Amino acid sequence: MSKETTPLWEVFIRPRNGLAHRHCGSLHAADAEMALQAARDVYTRRGEGTSIWVVPSAQITASDPKDKDALFEPTAEKIYRHPTFYDIPDEVGHM
Amino acid sequence: MKEELFELLLRLADDHLVLGHRISEWCGHAPTLEEDLALPNIALDLIGQARSLYTYAGEIEGKGRDEDHLAYLRLEREYRNLLLVERPNGDFAHTILRQLYFSVFMQAWWREAVASTDETLAAIAAKAVKESVYHVRHAAEWTIRLGDGTEESARRMAAAVDALYRYTGELFETDQVTDSLAAAGVAPDPASLKDEWDRTIAEIFAEARLELPDPRTWQQTGGRKGFHGEEMGYLLAELQYVQRAYPGLTW
Numbered sequence: 001m002s003k004e005t006t007p008l009w010e011v012f013i014r015p016r017n018g019l020a021h022r023h024c025g026s027l028h029a030a031d032a033e034m035a036l037q038a039a040r041d042v043y044t045r046r047g048e049g050t051s052i053w054v055v056p057s058a059q060i061t062a063s064d065p066k067d068k069d070a071l072f073e074p075t076a077e078k079i080y081r082h083p084t085f086y087d088i089p090d091e092v093g094h095m
Numbered sequence: 096m097k098e099e100l101f102e103l104l105l106r107l108a109d110d111h112l113v114l115g116h117r118i119s120e121w122c123g124h125a126p127t128l129e130e131d132l133a134l135p136n137i138a139l140d141l142i143g144q145a146r147s148l149y150t151y152a153g154e155i156e157g158k159g160r161d162e163d164h165l166a167y168l169r170l171e172r173e174y175r176n177l178l179l180v181e182r183p184n185g186d187f188a189h190t191i192l193r194q195l196y197f198s199v200f201m202q203a204w205w206r207e208a209v210a211s212t213d214e215t216l217a218a219i220a221a222k223a224v225k226e227s228v229y230h231v232r233h234a235a236e237w238t239i240r241l242g243d244g245t246e247e248s249a250r251r252m253a254a255a256v257d258a259l260y261r262y263t264g265e266l267f268e269t270d271q272v273t274d275s276l277a278a279a280g281v282a283p284d285p286a287s288l289k290d291e292w293d294r295t296i297a298e299i300f301a302e303a304r305l306e307l308p309d310p311r312t313w314q315q316t317g318g319r320k321g322f323h324g325e326e327m328g329y330l331l332a333e334l335q336y337v338q339r340a341y342p343g344l345t346w
Binding site: 005006027028029030031033034037038041042045 | 127128129130132133136232233236240244245
């Protein structure tokens with residue numbers, strides 16, 4: 001089975017109604033229908049899901065791990081961006 | 096009626112155990128990792144169905160034989176399975192087509208058996224019919240991908256059609272056992288499922304661009320009477336080895 005005839009797919013599973021689909025892994029399959037079937041066997045054998053999405057991996061544009069510093073670090077330095085920075089008056093209660 | 100029901104349960108259980116064993120032979124050898132999970136998954140379904148059927152058969156017989164005894168301690172001539180299910184795996188195309196032929200038949204059989212006048216059989220059918228829907232889908236999708244795939248996959252699929260069609264006639268055979276159970280509403284009449292089976296297979300083959308075999312093809316028979324191919328002995332040797340070497344062993 002070559003990569004050409006069985007491309008890579010990303011699998012998303014929704015564990016329960018009301019929750020979002022979560023990425024849980026990938027697999028090779030000839031097309032979307034076969035990918036869905038394989039996902040059922042590979043990822044939902046122990047009652048993990050109520051719904052499955054499969055997406056061709058080639059359709060995903062991902063950030064480069066090299067850009068990690070530029071993309072994510074600055075936010076960590078601006079502590080006022082984080083909710084824990086502010087003192088909340090007791091009267092407000094839970095927010 | 097009790098004897099007929101026992102005979103029918105044994106036939107069905109043997110079909111499922113033997114095919115389940117054949118499919119389980121792919122475990123660790125399937126063409127892709129994904130199939131290596133799908134095929135044993137199907138094997139587990141089949142063996143699970145065999146277990147329910149053997150257990151019930153043992154109760155009906157009333158001679159104290161349990162599922163292990165019926166599955167592991169009978170001689171080759173006492174097995175009542177179809178010749179189709181004992182056919183060797185061959186290449187992947189043979190495995191897929193054998194599964195398609197059997198599952199399309201069983202899906203219809205279980206669906207009818209849900210309405211059985213025998214409550215236990217109806218309950219087993221209600222569970223099994225859901226599993227058989229998935230088995231048909233798996234085998235059908237692969238048949239279509241391989242038949243309408245590359246030149247090589249189409250050639251291999253066509254060779255499988257050639258090799259296995261002569262084992263399908265047995266699915267629809269009737270005898271005194273099936274006749275009297277059908278008349279009593281206990282089990283579907285296998286012959287009545289033939290048209291639906293032909294139609295479903297024809298639809299799948301059309302999509303797979305596979306040529307339908309000549310319906311006049313000479314058909315093998317004998318499995319229900321205990322006459323098996325030479326491959327059956329090897330299969331049973333492996334299947335029964337542990338129970339024969341260590342009698343009474345349990346998990």
